[in-house]
Every structure is written in structure tokens, then in C-alpha cells.
Amino acid sequence: MLHLFDTARGAVVPFEPSTPGKVSIYACGPTVYGPPHLGHGRNQVSYDLLRRYLAWSGFEVTFVSNITDIDDKIIERARNEERPWQDITRRCEDVWFQGMDRLGILRPDHTPHATGYVDEMVALIQRLVDRDVAYATSDGVYLDVSQVEGYGLLAHGELDQLRSGARIEANEEKRSPLDFALWKLAKPGEPSWPAPFGDGRPGWHTECVVMSLDLLGEGFDIHAGGNDLQFPHHENERAQAVAEGKRFANLWFHHGMVEIDGEKMSKSLGNVSNLLDLMDAYDPRAFRLLVLRAHYRSPIDVSDDSMRDAEAAIARLDGFARRFAGRVDGVDADPASIERFRTAMDDDLKTPTAVATLFDAVNRANKDDDLEAAAAAFEIAGVLGLELRGEAASVPDEVLARARDRDEARAAKDWAAADQIRDELTAAGWVVEDTADGTTVRPG
RNA sequence: GGCAGCGUGGCCGAGUGGCUUAGGCAAGGGACUGCAAAUCCCUGUACGCGGGUUCGAUUCCCGCCGCUGCCUCCA
Structure with a gap:
């Protein structure tokens, strides 16, 4: 209750x-x-x-x-x-x-x-x-x-x-x-x-x-x-x-209130006490996660570091989502994870603990390819309002072509050429990852 | 001055009278990889200061120091 x-x-x-x-x-x-x-x-x-x-x-x-x-x-x-x-x-x-x-x-x-x-x-x-x-x-x-x-x-x-x-x-x-x-x-x-x-x-x-x-x-x-x-x-x-x-x-x-160390904030972040500016500079979901990681009645401090930290955590969640998107339909969420989540939230919305259960579920899903844990993670993220991005972002054909070039170079063990293409794509702002299905590319 | 709250490891941030003592980020080591990335495994550094209660306190009590919010428009 x-x-x-x-x-x-x-x-x-x-x-x-x-x-x-x-x-x-x-x-x-x-x-x-x-x-x-x-x-x-x-x-x-x-x-x-x-x-x-x-x-x-x-x-x-x-x-x-x-x-x-x-x-x-x-x-x-x-x-x-x-x-x-x-x-x-x-x-x-x-x-x-x-x-x-x-x-x-x-x-x-x-x-x-x-x-x-x-x-x-x-x-x-x-x-x-x-x-x-x-x-x-x-x-x-x-x-x-x-x-x-x-x-x-x-x-x-x-x-x-x-x-x-x-x-x-x-x-x-x-x-x-x-x-x-x-x-x-x-x-x-x-x-x-x-x-x-x-x-x-x-x-x-x-x-x-x-x-x-x-x-x-x-x-x-x-x-x-x-x-x-x-x-x-x-x-x-x-x-x-x-x-x-x-x-x-x-x-x-x-x-509780948002606290901003006036001097520190203005120096490191500029005018981001404006929420719209902050969301231009960082993933809005990172701000949400930052808020959720503290209890709602505690003060929170927003800073450049804490926003970057939260963005890195969001990237981890998105990585999880890419891995499991579309594979958990009809899968029952792991009851133990859901129960831990509910217990935390029923206790005056203890989101710090709730967020911890989310990351625990993500870890277990990644570790054992545990679909029930993955389903639990998606469900918890949804209740917390964290929209995970599991969909592959659209990538231009020429970039996909370069990725295929890289696969060919790797198949031929032409590592110099493969590395060069990866450097080229990375420089253009793409994240390049090798998987069992070959080179994947997504926006960085 | 009044009221309320806070001070935890490199950083953010939970939690608990003793137990394997959250989680994230960062750091180091390892596995994997052609090399990476992602992922997984392992590791370190903690509870502002001084007393008290207790067999035992980071956790309870008292004092001190420091910080914050509200008391005026404010999310």
C-alpha cells in the first residue's frame, strides 16, 4: 500500500x-x-x-x-x-x-x-x-x-x-x-x-x-x-x-527545491537555470533521471558534472534498450524486480531505490540475456517516465555503405582499412560498434 | 530572531544499531575483441567534529562547526 x-x-x-x-x-x-x-x-x-x-x-x-x-x-x-x-x-x-x-x-x-x-x-x-x-x-x-x-x-x-x-x-x-x-x-x-x-x-x-x-x-x-x-x-x-x-x-x-550554486553554476553552465537551455544542452531524460535519483523531498543540485553523469547513465539504459527492444513482447516481467520496485515506491516514492532496482534489472538482463529481467526494466522505466530508445535511429545510406565497406575490410583482415573507416565515421559523429551481425552505426 | 532540513567513499546519491554494509558516474585490473566499442567479472577509498547511551553507532541522544530552504513573489 x-x-x-x-x-x-x-x-x-x-x-x-x-x-x-x-x-x-x-x-x-x-x-x-x-x-x-x-x-x-x-x-x-x-x-x-x-x-x-x-x-x-x-x-x-x-x-x-x-x-x-x-x-x-x-x-x-x-x-x-x-x-x-x-x-x-x-x-x-x-x-x-x-x-x-x-x-x-x-x-x-x-x-x-x-x-x-x-x-x-x-x-x-x-x-x-x-x-x-x-x-x-x-x-x-x-x-x-x-x-x-x-x-x-x-x-x-x-x-x-x-x-x-x-x-x-x-x-x-x-x-x-x-x-x-x-x-x-x-x-x-x-x-x-x-x-x-x-x-x-x-x-x-x-x-x-x-x-x-x-x-x-x-x-x-x-x-x-x-x-x-x-x-x-x-x-x-x-x-x-x-x-x-x-x-x-x-x-x-x-x-524539495533545486539548488544551484550560483557562482559555480553560472561559470560552468552559463544560463541554464532556464530549463529550455538545459534541455538544449543535455538530454532531457538525463534531467529527469537526475531528479529521480534523489528523493522528491530532498534538495537537488544541478551542475554540469551531475548532468553529464546522468547522461552517461541514460546511455547505459539506451544500450540495454537496443539490445532487448522487441524481444520482450508478451514476456512477464520478473516478479521479484517488480516487487522491489513497488516496495520502494510505496514507501513515500523512494525513487533512489526504485532507480537502483531498474539498473539491477538491466544488469541481470545484460548478464544472462534474461528476458524477464529485461521486461521488468522496461516496465519500471515506463512508470518512472524514462523513455528508453531501443529503436535504431535512421542512418544515411552512405554511412551504411561505409559500414559495409568496413565489414568487407574486416573479412579480408585488412585492419588498416577497417580502422580507417571507423575513424572516419567516428569523426563524423557516429558511434561504431562491432557485433555478431557486423558493424553497427548509430548517432553519438 | 523563528521554523524545517542537511553534512556518507574521487563525484552524485541511498541506507542501516552488529549481517555479503544500494545504485549511477569516474578510476584501476581482467574477460571478450585483429584493435576498439558495447557487455560481463573483480578492486579500492565512507559515514563533519566532540561527548554520551550501548556488549557494539555511520545509524539513537546532547553539544559544536559548516551548509541550505522557508518566514517576502517563487516550483
Whole structure:
């Protein structure tokens, strides 16, 4: 049985969906004002892993992930670049999904946009005002967190403690520094929507409550995000639901951050905190493997070395795939490997161990030409979202002709000629390997 | 200042009160090969520092040092 760490309870707990066999997940998605960075990449791989594993375990998964397309940063960028903010959000969203496709991320079942839920958000805010848990100031509407039962659940702190940690804010109309904006009144030139409390735009924390409850209903199973969202974002989402008397997420799934040694990173890698740049420079699967080799709640460090390391490991997997592709159809996966994998994953998604079982299966397959182990390796790789390349890449005829020339030279024991052709092909970027079937060539 | 976490062999990164003490990459040796490549086999170097608990700690407790994240927009 799957066990997951629940941030609210602060412990690994058995996962039991409210409806047997079905899992509903809401995962905080990107604010579309720029290209995805490495943190987004890890974030999406974490979600993807959770979804794939739940699906493989037999659950019917409904996965909702939003697009935040109203935000101060979007407005700021639009102003700086003197173009409509919708241009930025549309373009960034396209770039986002293209990038995630490259990373092998499954698309969400639903992708609600904040701009598509403004009416519902206004209605929620109005209800909170009517209940007297929200109050208006000269620049917006705020939630009074002191009235929220259990505020601090996710921050794991008492109200006083949280308050003392809060930075001093310019806004003195707020009753507490912890109170947060549900609605921001529009300043001249800012995008705005009509509302009874004045034209403006919703605060960030409001969209996720409204959209998750609308699409998944009260008491949905899992709310996911980076641990930087734990507080205040998720705390504040929950606060709104609680303030309205509604049940919110049953389990909080938070993953760790990507850490980049600023100096080291910038020197060795250049501007690869941009995920798209990283995927241009390295195999996207290597990034995924790098993420999977650490536990989802641990921090990971991305560097030139760690990416090269991961690429070498991917090459090993691809070599395995070439060897066994097409030979495992209908073969039952080795049960022992699958069981080890499942045990690791059921224990709070211990992917480091899961990856180790994958490589163990690969090793056993290679060693004894063990088809059951090979089938297990393919299955595990699939659940982890690692697409192995077993298909022979297309090779130009002239290159194949040279390979045949080499076979002839080798048959004639003309080693000088054979070596010369190999050098020639290698210089052209091909990997040359001799097999029982003669010279094979593939892209390097 | 508050909260949370981390410090493992050349590197990345698991794990465990004692047992053959993951896995990947790199290194060295060997098998295979005309030579390679791929693959397989073998090998080395470990648990930040100081105490404590224990028959025994890398694993538990305390202190220290170092590092990180959150507390403000953030995946």
C-alpha cells in the first residue's frame, strides 16, 4: 500500500483516497510570465511521477493543474515591454507546454486559468466578506487569518510565532501582517475585473481554492506543490476554504527545491537555470533521471558534472534498450524486480531505490540475456517516465555503405582499412560498434 | 530572531544499531575483441567534529562547526 508524507500531519501516512480506486489531485502550476526554470522542471517531474505511479498502481487519476495568468509580474513585464499582458501569458503558456512535452510530462486532465474563474473568485470573496472574516482596506480586500481555525497547520507554527517572523509591511491598514490580499484594487492602467468591492484583480491565493474545489470538490485527495508554497500560499488557500466552512485537501504533497550554486553554476553552465537551455544542452531524460535519483523531498543540485553523469547513465539504459527492444513482447516481467520496485515506491516514492532496482534489472538482463529481467526494466522505466530508445535511429545510406565497406575490410583482415573507416565515421559523429551481425552505426 | 532540513567513499546519491554494509558516474585490473566499442567479472577509498547511551553507532541522544530552504513573489 502506498504511503506518502503529508505536510499537514508531518509524517508518512497510508494513502487512502476518499473514493476507492480514484484519486483527485490539484497541483499548483506556473505563473506564465517567463520561460520555465530548473525548479519548474523538477516540480513537473515530481507531479508526473506521482501521477504515473498512482495510475500504474491501479488508481484512476484526475489531475488538475492551473495556469496563473493574472499576476503582478505579468503586469510588470507587459508594462516594461509595452505589449498586452495577454500576449505574454499566451506565449509563455505555449512555451511552457512545449518544454514540458520535451521533458515527457503528461498533460493535466484539466488546466484551469485564473482568468477563467474571476466571477467565482469574486463570489467567494463576497461570501467571506459577508461572513465577516474578510475586510476591505483602501487598496483591496484581506482575509483576517486570526479567525481561521488552525491557521499555521502547514507552516507548523503558532499565530504569534508566524507573526513575529513576518517582515514589516508598508500596508498599515492590515490588521495583522499575516492577513493577505483576496482582491487587489486596480491602479490606473492595470487589468481589472468588476467587483462589488471595486474593480480589480484577485490575489494569488484565491484562484487555487476556487478552481480546486470547483473541479475536484470538497475533500479532494492530494494538493501538490513545491515546499516553498507550503507557506504562505497553501496555508492561505486552506485558510479561505476553512473560513468558508469547507473541507479542503486531505493530503499535502510538497517536493524539495533545486539548488544551484550560483557562482559555480553560472561559470560552468552559463544560463541554464532556464530549463529550455538545459534541455538544449543535455538530454532531457538525463534531467529527469537526475531528479529521480534523489528523493522528491530532498534538495537537488544541478551542475554540469551531475548532468553529464546522468547522461552517461541514460546511455547505459539506451544500450540495454537496443539490445532487448522487441524481444520482450508478451514476456512477464520478473516478479521479484517488480516487487522491489513497488516496495520502494510505496514507501513515500523512494525513487533512489526504485532507480537502483531498474539498473539491477538491466544488469541481470545484460548478464544472462534474461528476458524477464529485461521486461521488468522496461516496465519500471515506463512508470518512472524514462523513455528508453531501443529503436535504431535512421542512418544515411552512405554511412551504411561505409559500414559495409568496413565489414568487407574486416573479412579480408585488412585492419588498416577497417580502422580507417571507423575513424572516419567516428569523426563524423557516429558511434561504431562491432557485433555478431557486423558493424553497427548509430548517432553519438 | 523563528521554523524545517542537511553534512556518507574521487563525484552524485541511498541506507542501516552488529549481517555479503544500494545504485549511477569516474578510476584501476581482467574477460571478450585483429584493435576498439558495447557487455560481463573483480578492486579500492565512507559515514563533519566532540561527548554520551550501548556488549557494539555511520545509524539513537546532547553539544559544536559548516551548509541550505522557508518566514517576502517563487516550483
